[in-house]
Structures are given as structure tokens and as C-alpha cells.
Amino acid sequence: MRLNLLTLSISLLLLFSCSSNDRVVSVPVTGVDITRKIAAVNKELTIADMELIARYFQKREWPTQNTGSGLVYYIYKSGNGAPAVKESKVQISFTISLLNGTVCYGADKPVEKEFVVGMGKEISGLEEAILLLREGDHAIIAIPPHLGHGLLGDEGEIPPRSTIIYDVTLEKVLQNK
Incomplete structure (x- = not known):
């Protein structure tokens, strides 16, 4: 989970960074692309949270x-x-x-x-x-x-x-x- 967030953060940083010779790297990224990636990460995190919660209750055998x-x-x-x-x-x-x-x-x-x-x-x-x-x-x-x-x-x-x-x-x- 954290690795996915880190990967997304690094990817975004690289997308918006300059190259070593100060040329701007042009990468076609839209707000929609970023929104989709954030939504995907949120979905993964929510699924992981729900799995942890399920294990918490299962361990205690609570319905x-x-x-x-x-x-x-x-x-x-x-x-x-x-x-x-x-x-x-x-x-x-x-x-x-x-x-x-x-x-x-x-x-x-x-x-x-x-x-x-x-x-x-x-x-x-x-x-x-x-x-x-x-x-x-x-x-x-x-x-x-x-x-x-x-x-x-x-x-x-x-x-x-x-x-x-x-x-x-x-x-x-x-x-x-």
C-alpha cells in the first residue's frame, strides 16, 4: 500500500520535474489521469482496510x-x-x-x-x-x-x-x- 503511494508520488515528481539540462520534459498528463490514479490507490487502500477489519473480528469470533x-x-x-x-x-x-x-x-x-x-x-x-x-x-x-x-x-x-x-x-x- 505504502509502496503504491510512494511509487505514485515518485512518478508524479518525475512527470513534473526538469531534466538535468533544464529542459522541460513534456509528458501528456491530464487532471483526469491523476484523478484516476488517486482513485485507484484509494480503492486499494480501502480494500486493505476492510481486510484488516475482517481479520480483527474473525480473530475474536464476533459476528x-x-x-x-x-x-x-x-x-x-x-x-x-x-x-x-x-x-x-x-x-x-x-x-x-x-x-x-x-x-x-x-x-x-x-x-x-x-x-x-x-x-x-x-x-x-x-x-x-x-x-x-x-x-x-x-x-x-x-x-x-x-x-x-x-x-x-x-x-x-x-x-x-x-x-x-x-x-x-x-x-x-x-x-x-
Whole structure:
């Protein structure tokens, strides 16, 4: 994966570099060509991420459900409260770890948070996942980089291009619209 990104970067550098005698090398490259190459690399990375997530759940023998976006989840304890819906205010508690088990947030005590679902203030993978839960549900949610913190990470504890694992409880649906 990283080799493909490196190869693409070097290729682009060579395409836009000057030769040793300062002549400009003319190579017919269009924005469409670059967009296609980037899309191909993104597709490869997404496939690799999904394979890692599948292995993570298989190793633990947890049954999973997948969404069309790439989110993978397992509800290990079902609640019987109200479902979260778009624009509902929810209260959750969670820990976040990486696929290798490194705990990023909530190691000593789960993090508690309230937010309105669908307002775009949380990562898209978390907002999507909460909409799959009912009050009282406990779930393991794997959020691939494209639904999480992307190429940069969170500039804190979550490294760049990391799949993150939420162990989340939907504590309360405080307000249902």
C-alpha cells in the first residue's frame, strides 16, 4: 500500500520535474489521469482496510454487520430503549483503540459525550454507527480511515490513516426529533 503511494508520488515528481539540462520534459498528463490514479490507490487502500477489519473480528469470533460505507459493527448487548435518529441528542460512553489493541482514549475510564446526531460535528463513522443503535446497546464499531480521522489522524492519540475501534454504549437518547 505504502509502496503504491510512494511509487505514485515518485512518478508524479518525475512527470513534473526538469531534466538535468533544464529542459522541460513534456509528458501528456491530464487532471483526469491523476484523478484516476488517486482513485485507484484509494480503492486499494480501502480494500486493505476492510481486510484488516475482517481479520480483527474473525480473530475474536464476533459476528458482524457491514454497512455500504465500510462501517463494520457488532452489537454485543442489546438495549431496549429508544432508537437514535437523525437530529436526536444522544449521550454515549466509549473507549477508542486501534486494531493492534492500543487504547487511544478511555483507557482508565470510558469517555462520555453528548452530541446531536447528523450535525456533522463528529466523525462520519461515529454518527452513522449511532444511528444503528438503541438506548442501552453496547457495540464494537470498526471505523476505517475514510469514515474516521483520515490521512492526518486526530493530531492527538490517533495516528494518521488509522482504523479505529469504538467500544460504545448508547447511554441515553435525550431528545428525539
